[in-house]
Amino acid sequence: MTASPLLSDTALIFGRYARQTLRSKFQILFGILMPLLYLLFFGPLLTGMPLGSTGSSWQVLVPGLLLQLGLFSASFAGFAIIIENGYGVVERMRVTPVSRLALLLGRVLRDAALFVFQAVLLVLAALVMGLRAPLAGILIGFAFVALLTLSLASLSYALAMKVRTPQGFGPAINSIAMPSMLLSGLMLPMTLAPAWLNVLSHFMPFRYLVDAVRSAYLGSYATTTMLYGGLVAVGFAVLAVTVGTRVFRTAGA
Numbered sequence: 001m002t003a004s005p006l007l008s009d010t011a012l013i014f015g016r017y018a019r020q021t022l023r024s025k026f027q028i029l030f031g032i033l034m035p036l037l038y039l040l041f042f043g044p045l046l047t048g049m050p051l052g053s054t055g056s057s058w059q060v061l062v063p064g065l066l067l068q069l070g071l072f073s074a075s076f077a078g079f080a081i082i083i084e085n086g087y088g089v090v091e092r093m094r095v096t097p098v099s100r101l102a103l104l105l106g107r108v109l110r111d112a113a114l115f116v117f118q119a120v121l122l123v124l125a126a127l128v129m130g131l132r133a134p135l136a137g138i139l140i141g142f143a144f145v146a147l148l149t150l151s152l153a154s155l156s157y158a159l160a161m162k163v164r165t166p167q168g169f170g171p172a173i174n175s176i177a178m179p180s181m182l183l184s185g186l187m188l189p190m191t192l193a194p195a196w197l198n199v200l201s202h203f204m205p206f207r208y209l210v211d212a213v214r215s216a217y218l219g220s221y222a223t224t225t226m227l228y229g230g231l232v233a234v235g236f237a238v239l240a241v242t243v244g245t246r247v248f249r250t251a252g253a
Helices: 003-022 025-030 033-041 057-075 079-087 089-094 100-129 135-163 166-184 195-201 205-217 224-251
Strands: none
Touching: 003 025, 003 100, 025 100, 033 057, 033 100, 057 100, 057 135, 057 166, 057 205, 079 089, 079 135, 079 166, 100 135, 100 224, 135 166, 135 205, 135 224, 166 195, 166 205, 205 224
16 A cells, blocks of 8 residues: 555544544543542652652653553553444444554554643643653653554554453453553662662563653753663554554454
8 A cells, every 4th residue: 555545544544533532521531540640649759759860759750650651541442442343343444445554553643642642731730740851851751652652552452353352351451561560660760679670670661661751851862771762662663563453454453
């Protein structure tokens, strides 16, 4: 498929799901609830504590909360596919000439737009709470949220196409999301952990994204931390979209 039909197909699918999202104000606001509660009730506890890095506690916590938003929200995006399968929506899309890649991209780009919007709201709340970070660093954080959402939503939809039932999908996602959160240092830097746990966390790709966003919030851009985070984020996104597209083609999405 040439670029032009792919772009038009993707825009068509994106528009369909974007309109659905805009009609559900509850969906827009509910996803930010958990990170916002952490910000309001957990953030003040860290004020003045030595967190193993320069900068304020907000520059440590807020990047973690941004990626927590992407991690959990995007990981559970596949529930929408399970619901659509139950109503025959996916089957009807299957008989259209729309590209399978567009069927995936339209969905995940809607998810990325939604979660970046929620990330903006979260950062605005953090600024009120006391966050101080360079604008460039904040924008880089939004880019990482978008890439993480693109990756995890693609894999979530792919898994949902294979599992097809909420009873199987939910536990599978939880078994991945919780260790990812604990080992990536979302709440606190892994440099505070015991040596064995810090070493183990380096096998968790999300750690590199968290460290990169924290570096950006400190205004440190030309660093190996930023390089590793960017490479992992882009590589993970390419791999996830490739896997998701292949599953959509073979599973009849």
